[in-house]
Amino acid sequence: MLKYLTFVLLFITFSVHAEYSIKGTIESNHDYSWIILYKIEKGKQVFVEKAAVTNGKFKFDLKDGSSIGIYRAYYKMEGNLYVEFIFNNENLEFKFDPDKPHETIEFISSDENQIFQNYLKAIEEYQKQIDALQIDFFKTTDVDQVKKIQKEYQGKLSKLNNIQNEYEKKSEGKLVHNFIKASAKYNANVPYKEPQKFLDEVKFHFFDAINLNNKVLSNATFINDRLLDYVFYLTQADNQEARNILQKQAIDDIVTRLGNNLEVLSHFEDSILFNHLQMENNEMTDYVIENYYSKLPKEYQDEALLFRIKSAMKTAIGVAAPDFSWEENGVSKNLYGLVGHDYYMVVFFSSGCPHCKVEIPEFHEFIKEFNNIKIIAIGLEDVDKDWKVMVKDYIGFTNILDLKKWDSEKVKDYGVTAIPSYFLLDKNKVIVAKPNDLEELKIMFTKK
Numbered sequence: 001m002l003k004y005l006t007f008v009l010l011f012i013t014f015s016v017h018a019e020y021s022i023k024g025t026i027e028s029n030h031d032y033s034w035i036i037l038y039k040i041e042k043g044k045q046v047f048v049e050k051a052a053v054t055n056g057k058f059k060f061d062l063k064d065g066s067s068i069g070i071y072r073a074y075y076k077m078e079g080n081l082y083v084e085f086i087f088n089n090e091n092l093e094f095k096f097d098p099d100k101p102h103e104t105i106e107f108i109s110s111d112e113n114q115i116f117q118n119y120l121k122a123i124e125e126y127q128k129q130i131d132a133l134q135i136d137f138f139k140t141t142d143v144d145q146v147k148k149i150q151k152e153y154q155g156k157l158s159k160l161n162n163i164q165n166e167y168e169k170k171s172e173g174k175l176v177h178n179f180i181k182a183s184a185k186y187n188a189n190v191p192y193k194e195p196q197k198f199l200d201e202v203k204f205h206f207f208d209a210i211n212l213n214n215k216v217l218s219n220a221t222f223i224n225d226r227l228l229d230y231v232f233y234l235t236q237a238d239n240q241e242a243r244n245i246l247q248k249q250a251i252d253d254i255v256t257r258l259g260n261n262l263e264v265l266s267h268f269e270d271s272i273l274f275n276h277l278q279m280e281n282n283e284m285t286d287y288v289i290e291n292y293y294s295k296l297p298k299e300y301q302d303e304a305l306l307f308r309i310k311s312a313m314k315t316a317i318g319v320a321a322p323d324f325s326w327e328e329n330g331v332s333k334n335l336y337g338l339v340g341h342d343y344y345m346v347v348f349f350s351s352g353c354p355h356c357k358v359e360i361p362e363f364h365e366f367i368k369e370f371n372n373i374k375i376i377a378i379g380l381e382d383v384d385k386d387w388k389v390m391v392k393d394y395i396g397f398t399n400i401l402d403l404k405k406w407d408s409e410k411v412k413d414y415g416v417t418a419i420p421s422y423f424l425l426d427k428n429k430v431i432v433a434k435p436n437d438l439e440e441l442k443i444m445f446t447k448k
Contacts, residue, residue, distance in 0.1 A: 022087070024073065025095035026053060026056045027096065030098050035053055036074045036077070037049050040069060040221060044267075058073075068088045070219075070220040086175055088112050092113065116180065123163055123164065127185060133156065153190070153191050157187055167180050179222060181209060185209075206230055207230075224271055227254055228268075230254065244287075262296065276288070282313050293306075312415050315423065316431070318430065321423060328398070344429065345425070346376050347376065348421040349378070349419050350380045350405070351389070351390040359420055359437075363420070363441070374398065375396070376400065377400065379391065379400065380402055380404075381403055381405060382403065382405060
């Protein structure tokens with residue numbers, strides 16, 4: 001009897017912990033050796049495991065009961081190269097070309113992913129045709145052509161709606177049903193003659209198919225991606241001032257729609273802030289922080305992101321550069337006290353940085369041909385010995401030694417995270433450019 005009970009318990013245990021396999025093949029001639037699996041949770045990537053790639057093939061084993069949802073398999077972190085798929089307790093196999101992963105991925109097995117992939121292909125075909133007909137309708141004035149386009153438009157729309165309904169029914173009970181239903185795009189019953197009317201209607205109906213409280217969608221990046229589309233792609237304008245006004249209105253609308261959905265709201269505001277940080281749009285960054293982000297509960301605020309934003313805003317293009325002082329031959333000097341040049345460039349480097357040892361001498365040789373610019377070169381050092389040797393050849397530079405290195409106030413004020421770093425200022429000490437490297441700097445000066 002004991003043996004029998006032991007067998008039953010073992011059977012139950014192994015049944016509960018059955019495994020599902022995720023198999024993949026990286027096609028074409030590439031030498032990738034590892035692939036890393038991440039799960040998307042609350043819009044963020046969570047590491048699951050990594051697997052070796054042998055002859056282009058790899059495999060992950062997920063236990064029954066593993067979190068269902070969206071996964072990403074990264075085969076190259078640099079460049080953000082990955083394939084994305086749905087896992088819902090089924091064996092899954094796919095292949096793809098790493099040079100065009102999203103366009104070439106083919107699911108050999110997996111009902112969820114095959115249905116979604118077929119849906120996207122079918123919908124895209126007719127949506128492109130409908131969009132093209134709408135554009136033609138904007139342009140045409142011929143009465144016969146108007147009637148022809150209207151008839152063709154309605155025929156394509158009918159087919160598209162049939163496809164949407166077909167796949168919503170086909171996906172019932174599956175995880176992918178959430179994504180298919182929410183992907184339904186608004187199309188008017190007849191094409192619009194006025195572009196502004198068309199855009200207004202698209203905005204008005206943008207969220208018709210999306211349940212902003214759907215946990216499956218919000219746990220993935222689906223809802224957040226759509227919210228960003230609403231802010232950045234439906235707010236086109238001729239100038240930045242007008243774009244900012246439209247984006248503020250879009251953000252206000254989204255915040256109202258989300259209400260107390262703090263998880264989705266905080267992720268959206270994080271993303272908005274990050275995007276405006278990349279674009280150095282201080283006005284929009286200030287607007288989001290002051291009106292919304294600062295009012296979120298503390299546990300929903302990303303302190304690291306806020307610190308990064310505040311640092312970056314100090315050195316955004318168009319902003320007055322942070323002032324700093326130093327001693328030169330026993331005399332105290334400061335950046336804002338320098339006069340007589342059209343441009344000033346603040347350069348951060350270190351004698352202990354191999355890249356700086358190559359680039360800074362080349363920079364010195366290049367920049368000495370320009371008489372209207374003053375260089376303030378800040379050496380971030382532990383000791384002064386090597387720095388003294390390095391800067392003795394930099395005639396014409398104002399060479400400043402900073403023995404606090406990465407703890408320097410100058411580093412914090414300028415948000416320096418890598419060296420060499422370049423900040424070009426005009427005669428009023430306003431930041432006008434921040435070339436990423438010497439090559440970009442050379443191109444910039446060649447154009448001046």
